Amino acid sequence: EIVDLEDLPGVGPKTAQKLRESGIMTIEDLAMTSAHELIEKAGVGEETAKKLVELAQDMVGKGFKTAYEYYESRKNVERITTSSHALDDLLGGGLETQSLVEAFGEFGSGKTQLGHQLAVNIQLPKEKGGLSEPDKVAQAVYIDTEGTFRPERIIQIAKGSQIDPDSALRNILFIRAYNSDHQINIVKRLPSLIHEGRNIRLLVIDSITAHFRAEYVGRSNLAERQQRLNQHLRDLLKLATVYNIAVYVTNQVMAKPEGFFAIDQQAVGGHVLAHAITYRIFMRKGKDRTRIARLIDAPHLPEREAIFRITEEGIRD
Ligand code: ADP
Ligand code: MG
Incomplete structure (x- = not known):
């Protein structure tokens, strides 16, 4: 009630x-x-x-739940296909609602492409890997901080996923965030959009860390940056769990000082981000223009890798 x-x-x-x-x-x-x-x-x-x-x-009930009740509530978790079987398998069957999923990796590794793909795929009917119901299309909110969102790319991907391109575009709410305050406030306003009747089931933030990193420069500002980022992440987790939404965020990498191999690249955001994220994927370029996604730190899945490709039609095996 x-x-x-x-x-x-x-x-x-x-x-x-x-x-x-x-x-x-x-x-x-x-x-x-x-x-x-x-x-x-x-x-x-x-x-x-x-x-x-x-x-x-x-x-809402003292906070304690039995593991069984928690198990029951987890049954409301739904999944969105990435359009790659390998990538879906890596995530245990697609991108989960009620979770924060982060992709980090070097420039051109496919983080933004996956964001575009998910914003389209969320609109597929449930039996095809999206979250739309016969009378209710599932919508995405796309927060772009880097200026790399491309409606033209949505059109290509929509065609590849057999969705009418115009309606694909209409069911993505796009906004450019100009600084970290703006980004935080956009997320805070999302519940009111949902209460107005919008069927928002996916939030993409590309990238979650760029503004924070640019605005809080130097050691002396690190604590404040992490505190603000932490608050932002809690807002996101709350949004994901209360409204059964999938949250996909991208993140940049910086070289670890002692690093040598590709995996030695480190996600920006430190422990604050690492602890809040449910699924963390490290992306890199592979042989023959493939992409490799490595699952790191998932609650009940082993650390392993999947290979996918980026094609004209979108993400594929
Ligand atoms: P990042 O990890 O930096 O966000 P992107 O997701 O933007 O990287 O990936 C960019 C790459 O995606 C390009 O280098 C290209 O290989 C691929 N790509 C983008 N658009 C297309 C397309 N229409 N057809 C095929 N590949 C594409
Ligand atoms: Mg990008």
Whole structure:
């Protein structure tokens, strides 16, 4: 049953409005917010903030679940095909909802191409590897920070996935993020888009780290950068789990100081990013224009590799 924020004791229309404006739309959102965040966002006092979060947590059930209940809720996890069997297998059957999936790798390794592919494939019917239902097309939000999104490429990929190119374009909500604040705020506004009735099932951020890296330069700014990135990642994880959305982000690499081989390239973002990500894929160029994806750090899957290609029609085996 749906309970409104106003149903919480101590929450009047004004506070509820403030909460919604800051992206906290439901009791579930509130339960996953820290008191500290609430003080900042809704302008309530410390005592009230603590009480509200506690009440919300009580309502969604103390936080503890049996493993069986968790197993049951995991049954709502759905999967999106990448259009490569090998890549789907690597991910345990495609890209999962309720997860954060990160691709990192050198320039030209296919990170952006996979983002385009997923934004198209999400629109496929469920039996074909997408998340559309007969009366409800699944939509993607594409946040571009690097200026590499290409509608022309969407058209090619849509044709390759047997989707009408015009409707493929119409079901991707595209936005260019100009700095990290903008990027953070876009993500915070997504719940209200969903509550307005948009069937958003995929979020692509290409790339998640570029702005953070460019804006917070030097050692002295590292702590602040990581803290802001951490908050952003928590927003993303919340979005993924509360709304059963798949989140795909790309990331750049930097050479490890002691590195020598390709795998010695390191993802930007440090431990903060590594810990928040559910599936981390390292991408690189292989022989004969192939691409190699290596799964790193997945919760229940072995570390292994898949080979795929980038063709005119999109990602293929
Ligand atoms: P990055 O990892 O830097 O985001 P991209 O995903 O942009 O890399 O991959 C770029 C590569 O994708 C190009 O070098 C090219 O090999 C391939 N590619 C892009 N468009 C096409 C296309 N229409 N047909 C075939 N290959 C393409
Ligand atoms: Mg790219």
